[in-house]
Amino acid sequence: xxxxxxxxxxxxxxxxxxxxxxxxxxxxxxxxxxxxxxxxxxxxxxxxxxxxxxxxxxxxxxxxxxxxxxxxxxxxxxxxxxxxxxxxxxxxxxxxxxxxxxxxxxxxxxxxxxxxxxxxxxxxxxxxxxxxxxxxxxxxxxxxxxxxxxxxxxxxxxxxxxxxxxxxxxxxxxxxxxxxxxxxxxxxxxxxxxxxxxxxxxxxxxxxxxxxxxxxxxxxxxxxxxxxxxxxx
Amino acid sequence: xxxxxxxxxxxxxxxxxxxxxxxxxxxxxxxxxxxxxxxxxxxxxxxxxxxxxxxxxxxxxxxxxxxxxxxxxxxxxxxxxxxxxxxxxxxxxxxxxxxxxxxxxxxxxxxxxxxxxxxxxxx
Numbered sequence: 518x519x520x521x522x523x524x525x526x527x528x529x530x531x532x533x534x535x536x537x538x539x540x541x542x543x544x545x546x547x548x549x550x551x552x553x554x555x556x557x558x559x560x561x562x563x564x565x566x567x568x569x570x571x572x573x574x575x576x577x578x579x580x581x582x583x584x585x586x587x588x589x590x591x592x593x594x595x596x597x598x599x600x601x602x603x604x605x606x607x608x609x610x611x612x613x614x615x616x617x618x619x620x621x622x623x624x625x626x627x628x629x630x631x632x633x634x635x636x637x638x639x640x641x642x643x644x645x646x647x648x649x650x651x652x653x654x655x656x657x658x659x660x661x662x663x664x665x666x667x668x669x670x671x672x673x674x675x676x677x678x679x680x681x682x683x684x685x686x687x688x689x690x691x692x693x694x695x696x697x698x699x700x701x702x703x704x705x706x707x708x709x710x711x712x713x714x715x716x717x718x719x720x721x722x723x724x725x726x727x728x729x730x731x732x733x734x735x736x737x738x739x740x741x742x743x744x745x746x747x748x749x750x
Numbered sequence: 751x752x753x754x755x756x757x758x759x760x761x762x763x764x765x766x767x768x769x770x771x772x773x774x775x776x777x778x779x780x781x782x783x784x785x786x787x788x789x790x791x792x793x794x795x796x797x798x799x800x801x802x803x804x805x806x807x808x809x810x811x812x813x814x815x816x817x818x819x820x821x822x823x824x825x826x827x828x829x830x831x832x833x834x835x836x837x838x839x840x841x842x843x844x845x846x847x848x849x850x851x852x853x854x855x856x857x858x859x860x861x862x863x864x865x866x867x868x869x870x871x872x873x
Contacts, residue, residue, distance in 0.1 A: 524758060564754040572754070574826045582819040589815045592807045673834035676827065677845035686827070686845070690852035693820050697856045700820075701865050704813040727800075 525565055532558030541607070545591050553584045567664040570672060813865060824853055 535554035542548045556579040563572035665671065675681040792799055831838070831846055860866065 561758075564757075569754060570830060573829060577826055578819070578822055582815070582822045586812075586815040586819060589807060589811050593809055593812055669830050670834035670837075673830035673832070673842075674838060676831055677838060677842045683845055687849055687852065689823075689827070690849050693823060693853060694856035697817070697820055697860060700813055700816040701860055701863055704810070704865070 521565060524561070528558045528561040528565070531555075532562075546588070549584065549587045549591055552587065553580055556580050556584065568668075570669050810868065817860070817865070821853075821857075824850075 532555050535551040535558065538551045539548045539555060542551070556575060560572045560575040560580070563569070563575060676686050677683055794800075827849070828846075831842065835842060
């Protein structure tokens with residue numbers, strides 16, 4: 518076994534294990550943390566595919582930003598951490614997903630050269646869809662194609678070349694600006710009365726939660742400063 | 751691929767060290783279970799802990815996180831451009847300046863709106 522294969526197996530175990538943990542855990546916060554491990558493993562796959570640029574982007578955007586956003590969302594949402602969600606459909610969903618994956622793999626994956634499913638009565642409808650035309654038309658690469666050494670510089674050159682990707686590149690900037698405006702709109706200024714009412718409701722619910730979490734009702738009263746420091750956010 | 755080998759070695763060393771330290775503390779640590787309830791409490795500067803450790807964050811953090819993603823995407827585009835910068839010359843610099851200019855316009859706008867100020871948004 519080559520070193521690459523050893524690394525691939527370690528990464529695959531890490532990614533599948535952490536991904537399984539993410540979808541099976543009832544603790545959303547721990548799930549969000551394990552998602553980072555899965556993202557990191559995917560970055561490792563990009564490295565194995567000789568695509569360091571994607572690996573860097575994966576680490577920066579998915580681990581650096583999106584994971585933080587997910588963790589913030591969990592920490593922002595009331596009762597999300599204490600909640601114990603129960604999913605009674607996990608088993609049937611897993612079977613359905615596995616079946617669908619198997620069909621797609623046989624129909625459009627590399628195996629379609631070996632097994633032809635287009636004659637099967639129910640599945641033949643699948644082959645008439647637009648996505649079948651797109652997916653079925655992919656020329657799967659089995660050959661080991663070398664990645665040129667200068668691929669990052671080539672990408673950078675293509676990005677600012679007027680005949681290649683300069684226009685899409687600049688459009689990305691406008692797209693980011695549009696998302697920026699949307700984010701500001703969602704977090705916009707609201708009427709003071711609206712905000713005050715919401716804060717009062719939150720404070721009331723928090724007080725109820727705190728009362729429920731108090732281990733001993735006979736606990737000595739706390740110094741005034743300690744209570745104030747938790748309430749000022 | 752070989753450029754990333756040190757990172758992989760670092761990962762292996764880091765996880766190995768963490769496992770080793772945990773293993774040592776399991777092997778040599780005291781095994782008596784704490785009967786005293788005070789010993790089981792989380793440490794909070796000698797104070798009696800108030801409420802759960804995982805508190806809710808102000809919703810303002812969400813906007814900060816979204817803005818961070820957007821400017822993170824901007825930085826990812828710098829990376830391939832910077833590798834090819836020398837041969838791209840003035841045309842490459844100009845293109846990137848336009849790109850940054852469009853994003854800076856958005857940045858300036860949200861700055862003017864007070865989105866970066868902690869107190870202004872809900873007053």
